[in-house]
Amino acid sequence: MATKNRFSSAPQTRLGSWLGIAALIVLIDQLTKITITKLFTYGESLPVTSFFNLVLAHNKGAAFSFLATESGWQRYFFTGLGVAAALFIVYLLKRNAGQRLFCWALALILGGAVGNVIDRILYGYVIDFLDIHVAGWHWPAFNVADSTICVGAILFVLDELRRVNK
Known part of the structure; x- marks a missing residue:
């Protein structure tokens, strides 16, 4: 599973391991979204705790519903952006497969990006269902991919700070 990096004595993790982590995230993300759409109708909410609800929401925009009210061009823009980001992340993972923290970050971002791209392609929006609210403050609904x-x-950021401090 691990090979030697020819420039150091540290073992180098293969690209497949990082892609496997990303694929697992996509699987969990899509399974949770399928489950919520089977159990809830659009807009339906179920209080779980005093600060957390499950809710079925559709986000046609980006993070925090940015550009959600636009005419529809944003679906294609964010789909293309997600695909481009995923390809670039795979390139970075391949080139830096032995940098564990950096690759963990990239694998998590890759899995989330692909999970949301799948939604945009299949439905035209991203399915959100995690809803947090505290003391009158309401966070926009999000999902496993966003997390x-x-x-x-x-x-x-932690990896970059670690590099700067070395």
Whole structure:
């Protein structure tokens, strides 16, 4: 599973491992979205705790429903952007497969991006269902893919900070 990097003595993880992590994220993301669409009607909400609901929402825009009210061009734009990002991430994973934290970040972002691209292609919108609200403040609904993108972005920043400190 691991090969030696010819420039160091540290083992190098193969590209397939990182793609496998991304594929697992896509699978979990799509299964949760299928489940929520089978159990809920559009707009239906189920309080789970005092600060968390499950809700079936459709996001035609990007993060936080950015551009959701536009005429429809955003579907193709964000689909293309997601595909381009996924291809670039695969390239980065292949070139840097031995950098664990960096590749974890990329694999999480890749899985989330592909999960949301699948929604845009199949439905024309992204299915969101996780709804958090605290003290009158309401976060826009999101999904597993969005969560992994955010965690990946945090890991990416941590990896960069680690590099700067070296």
